[in-house]
Amino acid sequence: MSRPLSDDSTAAVPEPVEGTLRPDDHADGGRAEASDDVAQPALGAIGWLRWGWRQLTSMRTALVLLLLLAIAAVPGSLVPQRGADPNGVTQYFNDNPDLAPILDGLSLFDVYTSPWFSAIYILLFISLVGCVIPRTKHHWKALRAKPPRTPARLSRLDVHRTEVIEATDDADAATLATSAVASAQQHLRKNGYRVARYDTGRTLSVSAERGYLRETGNLVFHAALVGVLLAVGIGGGFTYTGQTVIIEGRTWVNTLLDYTSFNPGRFVDEDGLTPYALTLDRFDVTYQPLGTEGAGQAGDFVANLTTQRAGEAPESGKVRVNHPLEMEGDRIYLMGNGYAPTLTIRDADGQVVFSESVPFLPQDTNMTSLGVVKVPDGLPEQVGLVGFFYPTQAPLSTGAFASAYPALVNPVVSLDVYVGDLGIDGGIPRSVYTLDTSEMEKLAGRGADVDALELAPGETAELPGGLGTITFENEAPDGASGYDGSVKRYVSLSIHRDAAAGWVLVFAVLATAGLLAALFVPRRRMWVKATVEGHTVRVEYAGLARGEDPALADAVDQFAQRHRAGLSGPPPGARVD
Amino acid sequence: MPETSVFTLDSVSVLLVWTAIAIYALAFVAYAVDLARRGAMAVEVKDAAAKDARVREREVVMAGAGHGASRDAVAAQALGGESALDAPIGRRQRLVWARIGTSLTVLGFLFHLGADVTRGIAAGRVPWSNMYEFALTGTLLIVAVYLAVLFRYDLRFLGTFITGLVVVLLGGTAIWFYTDIVPLMDPLKSVWLVIHVFVASLSTALFALAFALSVLQLMQARRERKTAAADASATGPAKTGPRFLRTLPSADALESLAYRFAIIGFIFWTFTLIAGAIWANDAWGRYWGFDTKEVWTFVIWVLYAGYIHARATRGWRGARSAWLSIIGFTAVIFNFTIVNMFFKGLHAYSGLS
Numbered sequence: 001m002s003r004p005l006s007d008d009s010t011a012a013v014p015e016p017v018e019g020t021l022r023p024d025d026h027a028d029g030g031r032a033e034a035s036d037d038v039a040q041p042a043l044g045a046i047g048w049l050r051w052g053w054r055q056l057t058s059m060r061t062a063l064v065l066l067l068l069l070a071i072a073a074v075p076g077s078l079v080p081q082r083g084a085d086p087n088g089v090t091q092y093f094n095d096n097p098d099l100a101p102i103l104d105g106l107s108l109f110d111v112y113t114s115p116w117f118s119a120i121y122i123l124l125f126i127s128l129v130g131c132v133i134p135r136t137k138h139h140w141k142a143l144r145a146k147p148p149r150t151p152a153r154l155s156r157l158d159v160h161r162t163e164v165i166e167a168t169d170d171a172d173a174a175t176l177a178t179s180a181v182a183s184a185q186q187h188l189r190k191n192g193y194r195v196a197r198y199d200t201g202r203t204l205s206v207s208a209e210r211g212y213l214r215e216t217g218n219l220v221f222h223a224a225l226v227g228v229l230l231a232v233g234i235g236g237g238f239t240y241t242g243q244t245v246i247i248e249g250r251t252w253v254n255t256l257l258d259y260t261s262f263n264p265g266r267f268v269d270e271d272g273l274t275p276y277a278l279t280l281d282r283f284d285v286t287y288q289p290l291g292t293e294g295a296g297q298a299g300d301f302v303a304n305l306t307t308q309r310a311g312e313a314p315e316s317g318k319v320r321v322n323h324p325l326e327m328e329g330d331r332i333y334l335m336g337n338g339y340a341p342t343l344t345i346r347d348a349d350g351q352v353v354f355s356e357s358v359p360f361l362p363q364d365t366n367m368t369s370l371g372v373v374k375v376p377d378g379l380p381e382q383v384g385l386v387g388f389f390y391p392t393q394a395p396l397s398t399g400a401f402a403s404a405y406p407a408l409v410n411p412v413v414s415l416d417v418y419v420g421d422l423g424i425d426g427g428i429p430r431s432v433y434t435l436d437t438s439e440m441e442k443l444a445g446r447g448a449d450v451d452a453l454e455l456a457p458g459e460t461a462e463l464p465g466g467l468g469t470i471t472f473e474n475e476a477p478d479g480a481s482g483y484d485g486s487v488k489r490y491v492s493l494s495i496h497r498d499a500a501a502g503w504v505l506v507f508a509v510l511a512t513a514g515l516l517a518a519l520f521v522p523r524r525r526m527w528v529k530a531t532v533e534g535h536t537v538r539v540e541y542a543g544l545a546r547g548e549d550p551a552l553a554d555a556v557d558q559f560a561q562r563h564r565a566g567l568s569g570p571p572p573g574a575r576v577d
Numbered sequence: 578m579p580e581t582s583v584f585t586l587d588s589v590s591v592l593l594v595w596t597a598i599a600i601y602a603l604a605f606v607a608y609a610v611d612l613a614r615r616g617a618m619a620v621e622v623k624d625a626a627a628k629d630a631r632v633r634e635r636e637v638v639m640a641g642a643g644h645g646a647s648r649d650a651v652a653a654q655a656l657g658g659e660s661a662l663d664a665p666i667g668r669r670q671r672l673v674w675a676r677i678g679t680s681l682t683v684l685g686f687l688f689h690l691g692a693d694v695t696r697g698i699a700a701g702r703v704p705w706s707n708m709y710e711f712a713l714t715g716t717l718l719i720v721a722v723y724l725a726v727l728f729r730y731d732l733r734f735l736g737t738f739i740t741g742l743v744v745v746l747l748g749g750t751a752i753w754f755y756t757d758i759v760p761l762m763d764p765l766k767s768v769w770l771v772i773h774v775f776v777a778s779l780s781t782a783l784f785a786l787a788f789a790l791s792v793l794q795l796m797q798a799r800r801e802r803k804t805a806a807a808d809a810s811a812t813g814p815a816k817t818g819p820r821f822l823r824t825l826p827s828a829d830a831l832e833s834l835a836y837r838f839a840i841i842g843f844i845f846w847t848f849t850l851i852a853g854a855i856w857a858n859d860a861w862g863r864y865w866g867f868d869t870k871e872v873w874t875f876v877i878w879v880l881y882a883g884y885i886h887a888r889a890t891r892g893w894r895g896a897r898s899a900w901l902s903i904i905g906f907t908a909v910i911f912n913f914t915i916v917n918m919f920f921k922g923l924h925a926y927s928g929l930s
């Protein structure tokens with residue numbers, strides 16, 4: 001069984017051309033003294049800089065940094081991260097009011113952009129570049145150099161075979177030796193080896209090396225890692241993500257104004273978004289029927305859209321989970337869905353002061369949904385409504401209600417009514433999904449004189465205090481059965497432009513290809529030497545592994561057998577060892 | 578599928594799982610007996626080897642390995658262990674109990690495979706879509722890889738480890754993770770489920786083998802050190818750990834074998850990482866977001882990259898790199914169990930509540 005070369009035998013092999021350059025503390029390297037020289041303290045500033053650079057680009061530093069990187073990544077899975085789970089962070093602050101600020105001070109809610117995490121990977125990549133550049137230069141030279149001189153004593157190598165062939169006379173022996181080495185040279189070249197002849201007097205030899213691809217792969221792998229990092233870093237600047245909500249029947253236009261939130265990278269031109277429009281025609285979903293395993297589980301979500309590119313005819317498109325829609329280089333994802341009950345509010349005289357489909361936010365898998373209506377104008381006072389929509393209302397044991405099934409079986413909206421100051425005039429942006437009741441008086445709902453309003457589609461109720469009426473419109477098309485389609489649905493979409501993803505993929509695939517070559521292409525040297533000794537020829541075969549090469553011994557054996565069989569002269573049988 | 582019938586396909590599957598567990602447990606016993614008997618055999622072999630030592634010493638010197646005399650006994654034994662490792666199937670050591678262990682493992686594997694396939698048919702999809710099913714398929718692949726590797730290397734001395742691990746994991750799975758069949762959640766309806774999860778399980782199996790070999794490597798290295806020290810000081814035989822170690826390959830051979838499994842596992846893991854990112858880009862709208870599961874996949878990748886580096890770094894080859902392989906596999910198991918069950922994240926597909 002072959003083992004990677006031990007240090008003492010490396011020294012034994014003369015190497016006019018060293019194949020690969022390794023950092024000083026590579027396990028196969030024999031240059032320990034060189035680095036010790038540099039470490040002499042008598043050096044000046046430049047010397048120290050050199051020494052520091054050498055330390056940074058050593059294998060040991062790379063290894064320590066790699067392990068540090070692994071350790072440093074762990075806390076980000078223990079504590080919620082602002083990037084992945086902002087609500088979790090808010091929750092964490094609420095639950096641990098004392099601890100959270102301390103953790104925040106240590107950037108533990110932003111581990112992957114924190115100074116300490118960045119320091120580790122930046123150092124690692126500096127080390128990587130510092131390591132790869134000199135090796136690339138060296139490899140470039142090695143690629144055009146000749147394989148190394150044949151060692152004087154092949155028998156000292158890991159793998160070594162000898163054949164002795166009898167010739168009829170001395171002259172014949174010389175011919176035999178020549179043809180043996182020539183055919184070895186030919187075979188080796190056919191097997192993908194680079195070959196060179198080193199003949200001295202009565203000793204003819206061919207030196208061969210293969211597997212340069214191993215080092216190429218290694219360099220490609222490491223360089224591709226840099227590529228991934230650069231693609232993420234630079235591409236991120238040209239990337240944006242935005243969110244929006246579209247209710248059935250409505251149209252959304254790709255301008256900054258129409259986004260509910262928009263996060264652009266540093267170099268994104270926010271006014272230069274490609275114009276296109278999306279109309280949500282219908283949202284489809286299926287629910288596991290009651291009485292089966294997983295009842296109520298939702299699936300097969302489809303947002304059926306009409307898409308309109310500037311100056312083109314409208315087309316239809318679909319957005320499904322796992323199948324984003326491509327539009328002008330953007331990718332459109334389906335992130336969520338919900339019900340948007342259409343509510344109409346009239347004043348005491350019957351004049352419509354509010355009529356809209358209001359998106360309610362789902363709170364559980366059965367689509368119990370929370371929503372807010374704000375009526376700033378048209379009534380004597382500002383009015384706010386807050387409450388739940390239940391697609392299938394059912395009482396809980398506590399007496400409260402919840403939805404028991406996500407489809408529209410028994411749809412009910414229940415609303416508390418407030419009057420007073422909505423707080424939207426002060427210029428402070430307010431979420432459309434929350435109602436600030438601090439300046440308001442509750443007229444209906446728990447704790448007020450009047451119960452919360454409860455409406456099914458098509459029903460109208462009086463607002464308390466003689467304010468007017470509210471109607472829950474039934475949106476069902478003519479001829480629909482039951483409550484099918486009585487409440488509009490909405491989808492929340494996420495719109496992304498990712499300039500980095502393609503490049504990251506290219507570099508990741510390159511890295512994998514490089515890795516395959518670096519780990520599995522054997523790098524080996526092989527020598528065949530023929531020495532004429534009187535009327536016999538001694539043919540030696542030797543192999544040397546450069547790095548991990550478990551199959552070396554077999555390879556040399558096979559080569560020796562095939563080569564011997566192809567030689568003229570008496571049949572083999574004179575094997576010595 | 579009729580819900581009222583007692584013999585649903587899924588209940589057949591559960592029955593097969595428990596049968597497989599029982600058979601694996603028997604295989605474990607057989608392999609354990611094998612190790613104990615190897616220990617006894619080792620004593621006899623050692624006596625024979627002592628007689629042989631002079632002859633071998635010459636061979637070793639001729640082969641160019643000019644070690645001190647004290648290391649030759651170890652080296653000679655190692656040569657024996659290594660050639661046994663590589664021996665083709667027909668020419669392996671006749672170890673009756675190991676054979677019984679392997680036969681039982683094959684039998685257990687067939688039941689296990691049956692359990693997995695029936696579960697898949699019952700669910701009408703690939704049987705790796707919730708934690709119960711990942712574990713069912715993952716452990717199946719561990720056994721499959723072990724049995725496949727046996728064709729090439731005589732690794733039957735890992736039998737106790739493999740069957741023991743599978744009994745514990747599969748038993749725990751059947752008791753704690755069992756989940757009724759429910760339809761797939763939308764994000765899981767993707768070819769990437771088939772690829773990503775399968776390849777991840779495959780690399781887990783390879784890392785498991787590497788782990789076991791690294792543990793043995795450490796034990797063997799310790800024994801070699803102690804033997805050498807005892808020889809040098811001539812104080813007679815020292816306590817050097819379990820006796821079966823003497824019949825196993827040298828620490829170096831175990832290390833290079835562990836490395837070979839680890840690098841194949843690493844390639845698959847790299848692929849898992851990339852496939853996961855592609856899938857995430859379709860399902861969640863970004864290819865990487867440091868979701869908990871992504872973090873752990875990354876940590877494991879970096880740990881094994883560290884292991885591979887360590888093998889090439891002076892001062893780290895040997896024991897230290899072996900520890901990295903052990904830590905790496907611990908992280909793999911942690912990722913599969915603790916992270917799946919207790920960490921919050923987007924990968925909420927365990928099916929447990």
Ligand code: HEM
Nearest residue numbers: 023057058059062124127128131218225518519882885889
């Ligand atoms: C992002 C950080 C790094 C990662 C993830 C990484 C990963 C790897 C992997 C997986 C291998 C094995 C595949 C192969 O042989 O090509 C490897 C090999 C290697 N790496 Fe890195 N590496 C990193 C940084 C570095 C740095 C900074 C150096 C220089 C000090 C370095 C030097 C080497 C060398 C010399 C090898 C070849 C080892 C051998 O001869 O077997 N790497 N690296």
